[in-house]
Amino acid sequence: MKTEIIPLDTRQVAELARHDVEMALAEDVGHGDLTANLIDRAKTARARIIAREDAVVCGLPWVKAALTALDPKVHLTMHLEEGQRCSANQTVLEMEGSARALLTAERTALNFLQMLSAVATKTAQYVAAVQGTGTQIVDTRKTLPGLRLAQKYAVRIGGGANHRIGLFDAILIKENHIAAAGGVAQVLAKAKGHSAGAAFIQIEVETLDQLREALEHDATMVLLDNMNLPTLRAAVELNRTVGTPRKIGPAILEISGGVTLEGLRELAETGVDRISIGTLTKDVRATDYSMRFDAL
Structure with missing residues (x-):
């Protein structure tokens, strides 16, 4: 199939x-x-x-x-x-x-x-909970084994959006990939050379310095991992100031990690584009x- x-x-x-x-x-x-x-x-x-x-x-x-x-x-x-x-x-x-x-x-x-x-x-x-903010709710790969497509379909029925289906259809560069490749610049350069067939290239960052480096090396989608509200607001502003002058424009910013329904609205109001939530499919x-x- x-x-x-x-x-x-x-x-x-x-x-x-x-x-x-x-x-x-x-x-x-x-x-x-x-x-x-x-x-x-x-x-x-x-x-x-x-x-x-x-x-x-x-x-x-x-x-x-x-x-x-x-x-x-x-x-x-x-x-x-x-x-x-x-x-x-x-x-x-x-x-x-x-x-x-x-x-x-x-x-x-x-x-x-x-x-x-x-x-x-x-x-x-x-x-x-995020209606009116412009932020999109996105799923993850934290799905029941063998039922990923069915669960991602259900996310769409509920009004959410799908992230990558699996490891095969998009590139998501995380902390360990960055460390193994030697840094943000190096791993992004490598990804751009191997992105044929990938729906997108996304890189995860944990600090504003990493975000700046990613933007300066033409990252188009950035995952902001476990950042607090002040840092998220600063990340959105940094994306505007560093990302806007680029030919490709600002990056798509996504929040991940520690997301709860209670704090969701505040996260969306920081101005990020997407919030990915594993609990949509993992803890049902x-x-x-x-x-x-x-x-x-």
């Missing part, structure tokens, strides 16, 4: 969902659902997925993929669309099909819906959904 882009159109999302669900069902079902097999093969059932709390709904393509993988003829009625907000006790979708298939698919479908809605909902909270509490069956 290709991973060069974060899927957003209907076909790409459906392909990603089928891929993820195939692995999840293989893990969960194995050689067969011993409990669901107690139900008559010809039995049909009707069921509903109900939200138990307010959330941004995300993961419906994964729900559909899980259900149709086990019953291609299942009938689905969506009451909410991807990205819409749901309220506690609201029915998200209804389904009718093979009782065995619905029972077997239940946990896989809910796992994806709970996890992806949690990411989208949390992202939406962070996006709302599953949104509460349940599936209720009505036998026919």
Whole structure:
């Protein structure tokens, strides 16, 4: 499966969902659902997925993929669309099909819906906190192994933006890279010579002196790591004064490290362009959904 882009159109999302669900069902079902097999093969059932709390709904393509993988003829009625907000006790979708298939698919479908809605909902909270500042909320590579594209998709559904997908599509120069290369100037020069195919080159700095050096060597995107508010304001001003006269203009400034929802607005008001937050995908509490069956 290709991973060069974060899927957003209907076909790409459906392909990603089928891929993820195939692995999840293989893990969960194995050689067969011993409990669901107690139900008559010809039995049909009707069921509903109900939200138990307010959330941004995300993961419906994964729900559909899980259900149709086990019953291609299942009938689905969506009451909410991807990205819409749901309220506690609201029915998200209804389904009718093979009782065995619905029972077997239940946990896989809910796992994806709970996890992806949690990411989208949390992202939406962070996006709302910086509304009006012009600062963008961005994800990181701190994702669940094997589910990076799905989680980054959920960030987009929640109103956030994606950073690089992995190590292969962009260059992010961090502290250890700088030390190993011999300095900011040296590593930036090396990166520019090896940037073919990279979406961008970004360098992480920890001090204003490092920022100045990066700007003087034509850095276009700079990650400001764990800086306090006064230093961040000074960094934004330095970027204006040193970066503006350059042919390429000021660098894109991004904050990373120690970001919390409580302090987010203050960080955005320093004038930075982006804030990257690992907790969007790393520390999520599953949104509460349940599936209720009505036998026919």
